Amino acid sequence: MSEWARELERIVAPAIARSATLRELLIAPGALARTGPLARRHFDAASAVVFADEAGFAAAGAQVLEGLSGAGFEASCHVIPARPLPKPTTELAETFRAVLAGAPAPALPVALGSGVINDLVRHAAFRAGLPFLSVATAASMDGYASAGAPLIHDGFKITIPARAPRVIVADLEVIAAAPPEMNSWGYGDLAGKIPAGGDWMLADALGIEPIDDAAWPLVQDNLHGWLADPAALAGGDHAAIARLFLGLSAVGLAMEFHGSSRPASGADHQIAHLWEMEGLQRGGQRVAHGACVAVGCVAVLALYDWLLAQDLGRIDPEAAAAAAPSLDAKFAAIRRAFDDPRIITRAEEETAAKHVERAALEARLARLRAIWPDLRARLRNRLLPAPRMREMLRRAGAPASGEEIGVSPDHMAATLCACRFIRARYTLPDLLAEAGLLDQAVQAVAGGGGANREEAN
Ligand SMILES: [Zn+2]
Incomplete structure (x- = not known):
């Protein structure tokens, strides 16, 4: 067993068992192909709405939609422009909530992307009272497993209480193919x-x-x-990416246990x-x-x-x-x-x-x-x-x-x-x-x- 798989078992698995929200964190090469069955196992939803920006959708959108449809969800997507980088505001999150309200109920919100998309979906899903699924496209920040949504509200960046995803899918092949600077941002975080x-x-x-x-x-x-x-990590090594991702996830769980981002x-x-x-x-x-x-x-x-x-x-x-x-x-x-x-x-x-x-x-x-x-x-x-x-x-x-x-x-x-x-x-x-x-x-x-x-x- 590799070092990161051991750490996942030794450090992260017990924390997930303690988590009130996160039930499964799948880190593996090719994990994307397991999205549909995982979603079926953990969510009792009729439809699934995949939220992404254009870049995130290009990275994995077709495969995620196909997987969700194959698992029996009425799957649709809501894709926003990637350039300029979307701004994480509560107003934009509210537009996501409106999209969810229009999907056959109960809907499963799926965040396909990295920081901004996850924070927007986290907020929208929480406000809609729905558990959500996160499919990571880069190891770019510590918020995947986090309950709080750091968003700009009235010009002020605040961490809004929300809920962590129920399931996180981190496909090492997808993350290794992300623009290299994105994984360096996760390292910085x-x-x-x-x-x-x-x-x-x-x-x-x-x-x-x-x-x-x-x-x-x-x-x-x-x-x-x-x-x-x-x-x-800079070389796209899967083990290095996996360790970064599990570290970032552990941080999110630590915030949940402590009840703040301290x-x-x-x-x-x-x-x-x-x-x-x-x-x-x-x-x-x-x-x-x-x-x-x-x-x-x-x-x-x-x-x-x-x-x-x-x-x-x-x-x-x-x-x-x-x-x-x-x-x-x-x-x-x-x-x-x-x-x-x-x-x-x-x-x-x-x-x-x-x-x-x-x-x-x-x-x-x-x-x-x-x-x-x-x-x-x-x-x-x-x-x-x-x-x-x-x-x-x-x-x-x-x-x-x-x-x-x-x-x-x-x-x-x-x-x-x-x-x-x-x-x-x-x-x-x-x-x-x-x-x-x-x-x-x-x-x-x-x-x-x-x-x-x-x-x-
Ligand atoms: Zn951060």
């Missing part, structure tokens, strides 16, 4: 779990959000192994979501989620490298807490950082939810100072240095620096300062800001001309 783990360790150590004993080991105990062979998402994702909300483009195309996470991952690891070189034993909690920005000062910074009033309102809510007043902040910083030697050692053990991660991402074919996705040093610096405002989740930029170190750290990591970005008191 998975790589983000390294700094995201660091962020969770900070929140845990400071008594803000405890690490749990189900989601944490599912992702973090195996993560370095899943990321170990980027070159094989196991999968820290400052790396806050950075990515910010760029996605800005509509970051490169060469006239929207920059993919996994590409944004890859670059965000390296940036956050560089902040960690900087932090780990500091002696936080020298922090003066009283002085730092006194100098820390008030909530009003944070709101002023939010209004400087964003133009869209809808984004400003949401960012103010998220920021207020994690703001602590002076006495509590002083106690938190005192705790940080006391635990720093131990925490630093544990972070060093768990994280990877940014240069090493940059090299791994490049070998996978993923972007690793801002310039590669159209983010200038100034833009990067502004993002590193503002990303913490868009989520109530406590991450490294929060710690740096509270300790009065954010400007210095960002300057060291991003360069650019931007001093004084941190809000004054």
